[in-house]
Amino acid sequence: MIDVFDIAGPGRPPKRADIDSKSVGMSFKVDPRLKNLLMDIADGYGISMTELLLVMAVKEAGVENLEELDERSE
Numbered sequence: 001m002i003d004v005f006d007i008a009g010p011g012r013p014p015k016r017a018d019i020d021s022k023s024v025g026m027s028f029k030v031d032p033r034l035k036n037l038l039m040d041i042a043d044g045y046g047i048s049m050t051e052l053l054l055v056m057a058v059k060e061a062g063v064e065n066l067e068e069l070d071e072r073s074e
Helices: 032-045 049-061 066-073
Strands: none
Touching: 032 049, 049 066
């Protein structure tokens, strides 16, 4: 069985984003099956993969939106 968390090797360490930027790019390698799975899930909801990842991340953080993250840090 292929470990989906060890597809591309360690790569460079991530850098934190400048929160004053309007948006930042992200690029990472994943198993093609994972990409296809994410595309299928996003398509089932009628949203983009970016929107799917956003929804999954804020749900995991226990918030409704990114603005709530700002409120938590105040």
